Amino acid sequence: MLFKNLSRLGLLLGLILFVSCSEDDGMEETNTGGETNAAAVYITDSPIDESNVDAVFITVSEVKVNGKAIEGFNETTLEISSLTQGRTELLGELALKAGTTSDISLVLSETDASGNGPGNYVVTSGGEKIEIGSALEINVNDQVEIIENMQNEVVLDFDLRKSLKSDGDSYSFVSESQLESNIRAVNSMNTGIVTGSVNNTSEANGDVVVAYAYLEGAFEESETNMNGEGVNFSNAVSSSVVSDPNGEFEIHFLEEGDYELHFASYSDEDSDGKLEFTSMVEANTASNIDLSGFTVGANSEVNLQISFTGLLGL
Template identity: 35%
Template sequence: MWKRKNSVMSMWATGLLSLSVLAFTSCSKEGDGDLGEGSMEIRVTDSPADNDGIEAVFVTVTNVKVGGQVVDGFEGPKTIDIMALQNGKTEVLATDKFTAKSYQNITLELDSEMDENGNAPGSYVEMADGTKHKLASTAGEKSEYTFNGAARVMADAKSTIVLDFDLRKFIRESDSGSASDFSFVNKSDIDGYLRFSDEDNAGSVKGNYDGQVAADEKVIVYAYEKGSFNESQETDENAALQFKKAVASTEILGALTKSFSFYFLEEGEYELHFVSYIENEAGEMELNGIIDAESETNANLLNNVKIQAGVQLTLNVIASGI
C-alpha cells in the first residue's frame, strides 16, 4: 500500500512540475512579445570611388535583411545611383517595424542582370562619356553583401540607420587589361569591412587642408578606428584591396580652399591618414605615398580624433610632404 501511495504522490509531483514548466515557458514567450516594437528607417550613402572617369554607379537592390530576417517594408527591386549620395546625402531604402532590441547586421541582395524596370543590366558603371559597363558578380546573377554595426530599436520610437556603400571597396576594374570592364568585388574580399551606423549615435568631421595638391594628384583621407592602422598591410600592392580596414574615406576637394568631410561616423576614437595618388601614363590613379600631416593646434590630434554623437568636429590640417 505504501508503495502505491508513493507512486501516486510521485505522479502528482511530476504533473505539478510539468505544469510549472509549461507556465514558465508560456510566460517567457509572452515576455518576448512584451519587448514592444519600434520602426527602423534604412538609408544608404556613399564614400568616393577612386576612378575619376566614373560618372555614376547604379546598383539594383532586390532584397533587404535585418539580422537575417527579410524586411517586408522593402518595396523592391530598387535601382539607386550610389555616387549621387556622397557628402552626407542619403536615400531611403526601406522602413519597417522591428522588435525592440539590438541588431548587428544588415544584408543587401544586389542584382547584376536586371534593374527595377526589367531592363539590362541591373547594376552598372556609367562613364563620363556616357558608356555603360555591367557590374558583373562572381556569385552569379544575384549576390549578397552584409553591413555590420550596432542598431538599437526602441519601443514606440524610430531609428535611422545609414549604410555606407563605400564604392572604392565595392567595385573594381577588370584585371584583363580592359579599363572599361568593372565588377563587384568578391564577397570574401570585403566581408567584415562594410559598415552601417545609427544616426543617433553618429557624428561628423569638417576639415580644412593646408597643403599642395598637384593637377594630376588626388588626396584621399582614410578614417580608421584608433590603433587599427597597419601601413604595410594596408598599402600591400598584392592585396585585393588597399586600405581595406578603413571605416570611411573622403577626398580633398577645392582648388584654393581645400577641404574634406566625414559623415555618419559612429561615436568613438579614430585616426586619420592622408594618402597621395598620382595619375600614371595609362590615366589610372596609383598610390604615391602617405602624407605627413598634423593638426594645426595639436600635433597628435589626427591619431586621436574623438567623435561624439550629434557633434560636428572641425579640424585644420597642415601637410608637410610625403
C-alpha cells in the first residue's frame, strides 16, 4: 500500500513539474515575441522664411505611436519656431516593438496649456497674435524604424516653412493632407548633419539666403514655383537659413542617403514684410564634394566650405 501511494505521489509530482515547465516555456516564447524597446519622442522644426513672423506656437495635447499614447503626457504649448538648428523638445517616452512603426499621430489643441485660446498661433513682428488652427489630429505619413535593444529617438520635424501659409495678414496651416505629408519622422540613430559656411553671402544679392537639401535627383526647376499651398521648394527634405553675416548654416536629422544642396535668394521686394523668392544662387565648394550629389551617413557630419559665384538664370 505504501509503495502504491508513493508511486501515485511520484506521478503527481512529475505531472506538476511537466505542466510548470510547459507554462514557463510558453511564457518565454510570448515575451520573446513581444519585447519592447525604449523610445523617446522629440519635436523639432525647420526655419520659416517669413520676415513678418516673430514666433509660432503650437499646443500638443496627445502623441501616439502605433496607437499607443505617451503615458502621463501633459498638454504642452511650445514655441515650435525656436526649435531649429538641431534643437528639440522632448514630448515623452514609451516602449515600442522593434520594426517599422505603423502610425504616428500628433494631436493639437484649440486652447493653450493654461486653457486659454488660441492654442496654435503666430506672433507677428508687430506683436499681434493670429490663430493658425483649431483642434486637429495629424496622422503623420512618415514612419520610423525602431531598432532592437537600443535607446531610440523618434524625431518629428514639423517644418513650418512647408506647414504654414499666409493670405494677406492672416496665417493658417496648409491642408490636413499636405500637413500630414510635410511632417517628417526619423530615428535620430539613422540620421546625419550637413553644416557649412559661405564666405561671400553678399554675392546672393538678397535679404535672406536659404539652403535646401533634396534627395539626389529630386530637384527640378519647377521647385522654384509655389505649389497649390503657396510653398516654394515643397519637395525639399529640409532647409536652413544661411546666417548673416558669418554665412553659417546647419541642416539636421537627414536620414542616411544621397543628397544634393541648392541655395535660393529672397528679398522683400514690395516692402510688405514678407520675403519673395528672387533667384537661385550658383555655388561651389572648396573641397571635392559635389553639391549635386553627396552622401550623408548615420551619426556623421558633412561640412561644406562654400563660395557663391553669382545668380542663376540672369
